[in-house]
Structure formats: C-alpha cells, structure tokens
Amino acid sequence: MTSDDPLLVVVAGPTAVGKTSFAIDLARRLSTEIISADSRQFYQEMKIGTAAPTTVELSQVKHHFVHQLSIGDSYNVSRFEEEVLGQLEKLFTTHRVVVMTGGSGLYINAVCHGIDLLPDPDPVIREALKDMLATSGIAALQQELRNVDPLYALQVDMANPARLMRALEVCRMTGVPYSSLRSNKPRKRPFRTVKLGLELPRELLYRNINHRVDAMMEAGLFEEALALYPNRHLNALNTVGYRELFDHFEGLVSLEFAVTKIKVNTRRYAKRQLTWFKKDREYLWFSPEDMSGVMALPELMELTAK
RNA sequence: GGCGUCGUAGCUCAGCUGGUAGAGCAGAGGACUGAAAAUCCUUGUGUCACUGGUUCAAUUCCAGUCGAUGCCA
Numbered sequence: 020m021t022s023d024d025p026l027l028v029v030v031a032g033p034t035a036v037g038k039t040s041f042a043i044d045l046a047r048r049l050s051t052e053i054i055s056a057d058s059r060q061f062y063q064e065m066k067i068g069t070a071a072p073t074t075v076e077l078s079q080v081k082h083h084f085v086h087q088l089s090i091g092d093s094y095n096v097s098r099f100e101e102e103v104l105g106q107l108e109k110l111f112t113t114h115r116v117v118v119m120t121g122g123s124g125l126y127i128n129a130v131c132h133g134i135d136l137l138p139d140p141d142p143v144i145r146e147a148l149k150d151m152l153a154t155s156g157i158a159a160l161q162q163e164l165r166n167v168d169p170l171y172a173l174q175v176d177m178a179n180p181a182r183l184m185r186a187l188e189v190c191r192m193t194g195v196p197y198s199s200l201r202s203n204k205p206r207k208r209p210f211r212t213v214k215l216g217l218e219l220p221r222e223l224l225y226r227n228i229n230h231r232v233d234a235m236m237e238a239g240l241f242e243e244a245l246a247l248y249p250n251r252h253l254n255a256l257n258t259v260g261y262r263e264l265f266d267h268f269e270g271l272v273s274l275e276f277a278v279t280k281i282k283v284n285t286r287r288y289a290k291r292q293l294t295w296f297k298k299d300r301e302y303l304w305f306s307p308e309d310m311s312g313v314m315a316l317p318e319l320m321e322l323t324a325k
Numbered sequence: 326g327g328c329g330u331c332g333u334a335g336c337u338c339a340g341c342u343g344g345u346a347g348a349g350c351a352g353a354g355g356a357c358u359g360a361a362a363a364u365c366c367u368u369g370u371g372u373c374a375c376u377g378g379u380u381c382a383a384u385u386c387c388a389g390u391c392g393a394u395g396c397c398a
Binding site: 058093097124126128185295 | 350351352353354355356357358359360361362363364365366
C-alpha cells in the first residue's frame with residue numbers, strides 16, 4: 020500500500036453517538052461521498068425508527084446504500100460486501116477518498132477485510148432446522164453438529180441456536196464441515212483504510228439515546244411502525260424500535276412500556292456495538308466534537324494539503 | 326392530633342416461629358463469518374431508616390426518633 024492508493028475512511032461507533040452528522044461534515048471537507056453500513060437503513064420503509072439520514076442530510080452529501088431496499092427484499096453481508104466493493108471501484112475513479120459510516124460491525128468488516136465464500140441460506144433447510152429446534156430442542160442441534168463438524172462444535176457458542184443452525188445449514192448444503200470452509204483470512208483490498216471510532220461518555224450516550232427515542236415518537240414512529248405491522252414477521256422488522264411497538268399493537272404492553280423498552284434495548288444495542296468495535300484494535304477513537312483531531316490525521320492531512 | 330401500615334441492592338419487592346440477606350427489572354462485562362439494530366453467554370455486599378433495649382446472637386422481638394402512606398378527626 021502506498022499513499023497513491025485510494026483511502027476508505029470508516030466512521031463507526033455506537034448508535035446515537037453522532038455518526039451521521041460527523042460523516043456528512045467529514046465527507047464535505049473531503050469533497051466526497053458516503054457509503055452507509057447500516058443494516059437497517061437499507062430499507063426505504065424504515066426511516067424514523069432507524070434514525071436514517073434526513074432528506075436534507077441526504078441532499079448535502081451523496082449517500083449510497085440508504086433506502087435502496089424494500090423490507091421484503093432478502094439481503095445479506097455477502098451481497099453488501101460485493102456491492103460496496105463495486106461501488107467503491109467506481110467512486111475511486113473520481114475520488115481519492117470515500118467515507119463509509121454505520122453501526123453494523125459485521126458489514127464494515129466484510130468490506131474492509133472480506134468474509135469467506137459460504138453458501139447463502141437455503142430457505143427449505145433453514146425451515147427444517149427451525150422445526151428441529153422447536154420440536155427437539157437445542158440439544159438435537161448440538162448433537163448433529165458434534166457429528167458433522169466436531170471441530171466447530173468445540174469453537175462455537177453451543178447455547179446459541181442461530182449459530183448452530185447456520186453451521187448445520189452449511190454442512191447440509193455442502194456436505195462438508197462448516198469449519199472447513201472458514202478461513203477467516205483477510206482479503207487484499209485495492210485501497211487503504213482508516214478506521215475512526217466515535218465515542219461519548221456512557222452517561223451522555225445514554226441521554227442521547229433516550230432523547231432520540233422520544234424525538235422519534237414525536238416524529239411519527241408510532242405511525243411508521245403501525246403501517247409496517249402487517250409485515251412484522253420479516254427479518255428487517257426484527258429491529259429495536261419496531262418490535263416493541265408491535266408488542267403494543269398486539270395488546271401485550273402499554274405504549275409507555277413499549278417506549279421505555281425501546282430505550283433499554285437501544286442502550287443494549289449500543290453496548291454490543293461498543294464491544295464489537297473496541298475489540299478491533301485498528302480503530303482510532305475520537306469524540307464526535309473532535310473534527311479537527313480527525314482532520315489532523317496524516318492520511319487526511321495529505322489529502323487536504325493538495 | 327389519634328389509630329394503622331410501611332421504611333431491605335439504582336427501581337419494585339421477598340425474607341416463615343431471631344443465627345449479619347435474595348429475586349425480577351435496570352446496570353456492568355463478553356462472544357460474534359449470509360438473521361448482525363439479529364442471536365447468545367457471564368455478572369447481585371447492600372450502614373437491612375436511625376438510636377437504644379432484650380438476647381450468646383437482631384434485618385427479624387421491644388421502645389423511642391425520623392420519614393412515607395392510609396383511615397379517623
């Protein structure tokens with residue numbers, strides 16, 4: 020990698036830390052565009068509850084991968100990786116730097132380092148495994164995994180049905196152990212990467228989250244969720260901010276309780292994001308206020324100097 | 326003012342007839358390869374309101390003080 024190679028600046032961090040406005044500010048300073056790496060802002064029907072960039076924000080900087088899907092579309096990390104790499108190739112013909120921002124750590128990793136080539140889920144097999152879990156319990160999944168992929172059985176969290184089902188699904192589809200297809204080797208990318216993590220004191224972050232949820236309700240989250248309620252079983256809608264309201268529509272909980280629950284679950288989501296990003300030692304951490312600190316990074320100084 | 330009830334973890338509360346305390350929620354930490362805003366794992370010491378008394382021993386019994394609350398006036 021040389022400084023002639025184009026640069027991807029990743030702006031990550033927990034939800035409600037201020038990634039959107041920071042990334043827009045940064046992209047404008049660098050005269051470039053934004054790739055969104057947010058697995059829920061992909062869906063055009065989910066605007067308020069995902070805190071997607073507003074129309075004003077979208078008009079300030081060209082965004083990619085925002086609202087490009089409909090909730091019924093099936094999508095996954097692998098497709099995201101492929102499509103973003105394609106988009107970056109185009110953008111790098113006219114830009115020396117591109118900003119990617121979002122809170123979906125797995126998706127960011129897929130773009131930066133790649134993921135192994137594994138089969139997409141087969142709906143029939145996945146259904147069969149769900150049935151198996153429902154009727155025979157997790158022990159049955161664990162047993163099958165020990166038989167077909169003893170190596171992975173030792174590595175995986177055996178208490179996590181989602182992990183077990185995915186592994187078994189791949190084993191059944193390919194006929195070989197899931198673990199034999201996992202290399203976890205980083206791919207070479209034709210660009211350099213700088214990873215920025217935005218961070219706020221926990222207390223402040225949680226205050227932001229609570230306020231933002233209230234703001235979402237004022238902005239019409241209730242109505243947005245109600246309109247999507249008939250589609251509540253879609254994966255896209257298995258999302259904080261929507262499923263709590265669905266519980267309310269079902270008559271299970273009061274509206275007040277649902278809103279409180281959204282706040283709690285959003286805080287937990289933020290915590291999980293922090294755990295994910297903190298583990299990756301490549302991240303450089305900044306306050307969302309500290310744009311000058313970010314602009315002083317050598318990789319960015321060099322871009323703006325010319 | 327009188328009578329009663331209550332005062333235990335950030336919150337809601339359990340603690341039978343005395344042996345220094347435990348649940349849910351919140352919170353904290355972690356995992357993570359096509360569901361990832363998903364999915365899963367781990368994690369509960371606090372002057373038991375305060376001050377005295379009884380007792381080998383008091384969160385638990387007794388008295389008083391303070392606070393909360395209900396009914397009566």
